[in-house]
């Protein structure tokens with residue numbers, strides 16, 4: 001069997017007919033049609049051969065680049081002995097991965113339950129918070145994102161959940177980085193507060209250094225749990241193992257996903273402290289996920305942890321982050337009328353422009369020039385930059401060249417009414 005089509009056009013037409021006509025229409029309308037075939041390191045290659053530097057990386061799935069040879073080798077070796085495994089039985093790879101995660105995590109986050117997707121892992125975090133506290137309330141941040149599944153969806157924004165009601169009751173949202181608002185929202189009925197340390201969809205907003213200390217304090221005061229969603233921010237992305245550590249607090253539950261897969265085999269983990277673990281111990285067969293923590297996925301994840309938790313690797317992430325900071329700041333100064341701010345925690349970066357129009361026209365110019373990056377869905381002024389953590393200095397410099405060229409092109413093109421109109425229409429699209 002082959003996954004090849006005779007022409008790119010035929011491939012796209014078949015995708016439109018059987019997978020998503022809406023996506024194809026959207027991408028074609030704005031000239032954003034990318035059909036990746038070959039992929040390697042920091043690059044994606046369209047079926048038509050065009051090469052793209054990937055600064056999207058699916059929110060961190062490709063932290064270690066595309067088709068990382070060490071991850072492929074770990075899974076290849078694993079295939080000599082293992083398969084998906086039986087989720088009911090005791091598993092060596094699961095035990096090793098949970099033990100390794102406990103070593104890498106702060107505080108008493110000593111236990112892990114594995115899943116396939118981030119949404120599933122967040123659902124479990126919320127289930128365990130409710131079961132542990134016996135309370136219904138879940139508080140999350142407006143504009144954040146936790147996944148497409150039941151409880152994760154309920155903790156998200158209206159535009160993702162409106163058609164699917166009625167959803168689970170007990171969910172409320174507060175503005176991010178607003179302590180008084182959280183104080184009002186949290187009560188004796190609150191099971192947990194769930195937040196991303198830096199919400200990506202909200203424009204990579206870096207909170208006040210004391211914000212999460214206040215979140216922790218309010219949770220403790222009210223007897224609620226704190227869940228850190230590190231699906232995007234974890235695993236070395238911000239220059240240290242977990243982003244929440246920048247803020248000096250330890251959550252009761254930490255969710256990791258995306259990059260844990262090594263970009264090769266899906267796996268996520270809901271990491272829990274000793275208190276939450278009690279419910280799991282007393283109810284060993286209440287949460288069942290057939291593919292959750294498959295043995296092969298565990299082997300991929302173990303290799304991810306071996307690479308990313310290494311001190312020398314993290315030092316390199318920080319060195320590259322500094323290179324990005326300096327290079328981006330120089331470019332920003334050259335385009336200061338439109339390019340307002342660089343939001344950065346390690347290699348988790350957001351470039352804020354004066355309006356959504358600019359970042360959207362810019363993302364199109366970048367695309368045309370061979371760099372793939374997207375803007376934040378809930379703050380379209382912010383272009384997200386998530387390079388692979390393994391990006392080389394030459395590739396970083398290539399990103400700078402493409403960014404600077406594209407900014408000039410964007411600033412010139414915006415003089416033409418037609419393109420501005422296109423950008424305004426794009427701004428109204430629900431991405």
Ligand SMILES: Cc1ncc(COP(=O)(O)O)c(C=O)c1O
Pocket residue numbers: 059116117118119120122145146147148196200229230231232257258
């Ligand atoms: C912060 C965060 N949490 C959870 C999820 C859900 O993960 P998944 O798409 O694997 O279900 C995402 C996905 O983008 C995410 O960014």
